[in-house]
Amino acid sequence: MSKKIAFGIDVGGSGIKGAPVDLKIGEFAEERTRIPTPEPSTPDAVAEVLRELVESYDLPHDAPVGVAFPAPIHHGVVRSIANLDESWTGVDLPALVHRVTGRHTVAVNDADAAGVAELRFGAAREAEGVVLVSTLGTGIGSALFVDGVLLPNTELGHLEIDGHDAEKRAAESARDREDLSWDEWAERLQRYFGAVEDLLSPDLIVIGGGVSKKHEKFLPKLHLRAPVVAAQLRNAAGIVGAAALAAEGSAAAGV
Numbered sequence: 001m002s003k004k005i006a007f008g009i010d011v012g013g014s015g016i017k018g019a020p021v022d023l024k025i026g027e028f029a030e031e032r033t034r035i036p037t038p039e040p041s042t043p044d045a046v047a048e049v050l051r052e053l054v055e056s057y058d059l060p061h062d063a064p065v066g067v068a069f070p071a072p073i074h075h076g077v078v079r080s081i082a083n084l085d086e087s088w089t090g091v092d093l094p095a096l097v098h099r100v101t102g103r104h105t106v107a108v109n110d111a112d113a114a115g116v117a118e119l120r121f122g123a124a125r126e127a128e129g130v131v132l133v134s135t136l137g138t139g140i141g142s143a144l145f146v147d148g149v150l151l152p153n154t155e156l157g158h159l160e161i162d163g164h165d166a167e168k169r170a171a172e173s174a175r176d177r178e179d180l181s182w183d184e185w186a187e188r189l190q191r192y193f194g195a196v197e198d199l200l201s202p203d204l205i206v207i208g209g210g211v212s213k214k215h216e217k218f219l220p221k222l223h224l225r226a227p228v229v230a231a232q233l234r235n236a237a238g239i240v241g242a243a244a245l246a247a248e249g250s251a252a253a254g255v
């Protein structure tokens, strides 16, 4: 039987990554390609990179495209944007990508995509109850599930905590920017996840983003009621989740 393939793309503040995904096993079918995010990161400039990524693979003619994007995506439209060019607000992302690739396209918030991948193929496989998947990178992403069903676009990285936009203090980029020690950063994460836990009482918290590969440096320093585990798909999660949702044309994902 031939493989079921969709093309997944993860748009980030510093890089745009894409790979064909084998949807049966939730893994890349070929090596991933990374292209630096253009500056300024306008819709036209990013669309050109997406076209280049898709065209650099010999994909089945009917393979759909899933785009994980660092913003709330309401029925395909970018609602607001924190870490890319502000001209993205109001853009219909699937329509833009369809225009440059000619392929059926689904767009979804990047953390929601990563969460879907962790639930299907990773650290939260078949988890029940309330599951929070949080990605720590340029910003803080959040994906919230109840018994496997996604509540899209929760945007918990923008909770106001102690008078600050939470991600400005606790994202991985804040650790970098302010040269925080692991202890100092863990204190900020504790404050953030403590507040989130008080609001939502998750049964499981999964921490993703590139820094999750160094989870032993900070996860043991967190003291929360819910079990906290590292994501398993790490940087692949956004690509894999977006590809899976593209293959389903999921409406819940904001298509």
Ligand code: BGC
Binding pocket: 069, 070, 071, 072, 081, 082, 083, 109, 110, 111, 112, 135, 137, 138, 139, 140, 141, 142, 155, 157, 158, 167
């Ligand atoms: C955005 C979210 C995104 C997160 C991680 C935040 O700044 O508002 O939509 O999921 O960054 O990229």
